[in-house]
Amino acid sequence: MLTVPRTICLGFLAVITVGTLLLWLPWSTSNGQWNPFVIALFTATSAVCVTGHIIVDTPTHFSTFGHLIILLLIQVGGLGYMTATTFLIILLGRKFNLRQKIAVQQALDRRGIQGARQLVRSILGLAFLFEITGTLLLWFIFRQDYGDLRGLWLAVFHSISAWNNAGFSLFSDSLMSYQTSVPLNFVISALIIFGGIGYEVIFEFYLWLTDCLRHWGRPRYLVRKARQMTFSLNFKIVTSTTGVLLILGTVMLLLTEFRSPEAFGQFSLDQKLLLAWFQSVTARTAGFNTVDIGSFRNSGLFIMIALMFIGGSPGGTAGGIKTTTFRILAGITKSTLQGKDVVLLYRRQVPPTLIMKAVAVTVGSMFTVLISTTLIAIADPEINFINILFETVSAFATVGLSTGITSGLTVFSKFVLVVTMFAGRVGILLLMAAIMGDPRPSNIQYPEENLLVG
Amino acid sequence: MLTVPRTICLGFLAVITVGTLLLWLPWSTSNGQWNPFVIALFTATSAVCVTGHIIVDTPTHFSTFGHLIILLLIQVGGLGYMTATTFLIILLGRKFNLRQKIAVQQALDRRGIQGARQLVRSILGLAFLFEITGTLLLWFIFRQDYGDLRGLWLAVFHSISAWNNAGFSLFSDSLMSYQTSVPLNFVISALIIFGGIGYEVIFEFYLWLTDCLRHWGRPRYLVRKARQMTFSLNFKIVTSTTGVLLILGTVMLLLTEFRSPEAFGQFSLDQKLLLAWFQSVTARTAGFNTVDIGSFRNSGLFIMIALMFIGGSPGGTAGGIKTTTFRILAGITKSTLQGKDVVLLYRRQVPPTLIMKAVAVTVGSMFTVLISTTLIAIADPEINFINILFETVSAFATVGLSTGITSGLTVFSKFVLVVTMFAGRVGILLLMAAIMGDPRPSNIQYPEENLLVG
Numbered sequence A, B: 001m002l003t004v005p006r007t008i009c010l011g012f013l014a015v016i017t018v019g020t021l022l023l024w025l026p027w028s029t030s031n032g033q034w035n036p037f038v039i040a041l042f043t044a045t046s047a048v049c050v051t052g053h054i055i056v057d058t059p060t061h062f063s064t065f066g067h068l069i070i071l072l073l074i075q076v077g078g079l080g081y082m083t084a085t086t087f088l089i090i091l092l093g094r095k096f097n098l099r100q101k102i103a104v105q106q107a108l109d110r111r112g113i114q115g116a117r118q119l120v121r122s123i124l125g126l127a128f129l130f131e132i133t134g135t136l137l138l139w140f141i142f143r144q145d146y147g148d149l150r151g152l153w154l155a156v157f158h159s160i161s162a163w164n165n166a167g168f169s170l171f172s173d174s175l176m177s178y179q180t181s182v183p184l185n186f187v188i189s190a191l192i193i194f195g196g197i198g199y200e201v202i203f204e205f206y207l208w209l210t211d212c213l214r215h216w217g218r219p220r221y222l223v224r225k226a227r228q229m230t231f232s233l234n235f236k237i238v239t240s241t242t243g244v245l246l247i248l249g250t251v252m253l254l255l256t257e258f259r260s261p262e263a264f265g266q267f268s269l270d271q272k273l274l275l276a277w278f279q280s281v282t283a284r285t286a287g288f289n290t291v292d293i294g295s296f297r298n299s300g301l302f303i304m305i306a307l308m309f310i311g312g313s314p315g316g317t318a319g320g321i322k323t324t325t326f327r328i329l330a331g332i333t334k335s336t337l338q339g340k341d342v343v344l345l346y347r348r349q350v351p352p353t354l355i356m357k358a359v360a361v362t363v364g365s366m367f368t369v370l371i372s373t374t375l376i377a378i379a380d381p382e383i384n385f386i387n388i389l390f391e392t393v394s395a396f397a398t399v400g401l402s403t404g405i406t407s408g409l410t411v412f413s414k415f416v417l418v419v420t421m422f423a424g425r426v427g428i429l430l431l432m433a434a435i436m437g438d439p440r441p442s443n444i445q446y447p448e449e450n451l452l453v454g
């Protein structure tokens, strides 16, 4: 039966299939020959899942037509299946029925569909607004080095890739040649952070801002307004967790790589700060890098792995278990230590079903990473373990950063990465639900029984 | 204020301090000189926490007096603070008051104290019964190679070390010289498994067995009895999970190390099976090894890390997050996938507070492993990452297995391991509660609010 999760997974697979076929064509490669199937499949999956893992050099291997296909796949994958499915329904002129609403709601876990048509328009509008602004700002940087036309194309590509947290680059060394450019670091960081923070947070901030601006002439009202700020729990958790993780990541990477001769060693203090900041931002599942990740020490790589696994925020273009899941897990631990039996976050109680979902997401994610790490470790026994773990977490959290082992992996390991990227993007719970089908409802009540734990 | 968790932690620290002082003495070393402080502290902590991590060769570095001290520390640490504290109270002739009862109950997470004196007697009786049986059986093996007296001492030491899942050995190569001896593998495996499965499970099985034996002459009654078996949820989960993990571990290690030239390569098929089985058993936090763990491939080490992290069962001498915690996490994931809002295990509902506790134990454990891995990776940057991860998980889950890096670590990293062993043995929740003190009770009710997750 074509259940809702199955429809979503199949839709995703359909886009990947079309992308693979297009990238397979001789027009997509720079040498005009048919692309090997593994390369086409891997690149298409990586683009649709906005991961950014690559096994060939994007700028030299693909033609401009190939680059355009990759960019389109990123845009379709990044705007998400939610907008895609909703858009499709609007195009077909059909009204939403309840079942479809639930499907869309499940897909991106939104709290409700209030006017699907309007929401899709807002999301598309937001994406294009940021992407166009990003393009303009990047154009001023790239045109100095590459001229007007080539600079514009580079600006378009990197703006879309950054907003969608895709990590694909038209430079062979990602953004390493701009590692000390403050303007580029600023623009790309902003695109990554806003793209990965979720539409809802931006909408909520926008509504608050316009409300403030409307009463700009009345300072007293503004102060009262500021005191009454009623941001949602989602807003508070996402912004605070993102902020803390960004700063913590910067400080930790600065600590571990400060004297590392290959990573930050030869730079000045403020350059080190910029490098640590950007690498902390990119671990929010973006996947660009301004320093060779392969030159990081074990401790730096391990910190990156932890940051990538947590990932970005829900409702955006980011992957990972998400900041909200992380905070709920931390909240459970804190409550248990305090002997409370409810989980509180910002004076709001977290519903029990949400606790279960957070645990399920984390367990499922860890299980996926565990399986794919073991499989790749078996297939490629000579590769350093932390590089494999970095690779699988990066693929699962749709980050796309790599220590440089991807292209040298066996074909089997590459397929494992393809499946991992897919599972990470559609979400392990949705994927499992798609495989298992709709559960039969059961109303049998069973008695409670205690257990020894821990 | 001396809260209950603090009392328990301090009691543990007191035993470690006494052990450190005793092992410091010149009588404890084989060369008759004062032991370096780091070695005394590390060995005492490792023995009291029944971990088995070593930084010097136990048989050659310590004198027989030193070996006796280590054995006593293992016995005190292994029988647990629960029996120790209870025993202390009995010795002092005081009656249990409610507060002490709760302390003991919290310490080992027992479901209730029904006659503390009787329970302590049963636990001690059980331990000595298994240890004496183990000693006798091991004596038959060791006396052939080491004579009657030396063989007896070896049998006593390894029997107590195995039952308490301590992993200390009087052989420099652990049990590698007996790697193909079926009797030794059988005896040690049995001691490890029963020691790590928890007293309750053994008591429950014993009660069921005696009940069956009492009605041995009435086969009809026996069949009806067998059908009515009302084992506790704890019994069912512990036995089934232990069984599955033992078999799964054997199969997985057989797969990854089958052709590994250094690990299982040169052995026959049934010898490979025996080696895989023993290494799977020892990952239940025992810490003996019959093959060089350092020769394992990355995939084999990673499987061992997963097995060690799950660890043994509560109420026994084993460490790790425990089999029950693991099953509850799996149960939450399954329920979420089925769209249920309660967690069912064997047709019994798991109470919400237990779900929270399982999550807290896991998050706390992962956090501890993450911190100590990062610290050691910073202090010893040249060591292979998987060896560090193996070391910290092994220390936290009180396993004591090592890829051979322990003695070469910096003093700082050794201290990190000491703290990790301690945190792993007293339990991260209890330790945090001891540090934070009693929480102030709060009855304020906060409204629920939904969140985006995963």
Ligand SMILES: [K+]
Residues within 6 Å of the ligand: A050, A051, A052, A165, A166, A167, A285, A286, A287, A398, A399, A400
């Ligand atoms: K990415």
Ligand SMILES: [K+]
Residues within 6 Å of the ligand: B050, B051, B052, B165, B166, B167, B285, B286, B287, B398, B399, B400
């Ligand atoms: K042990």
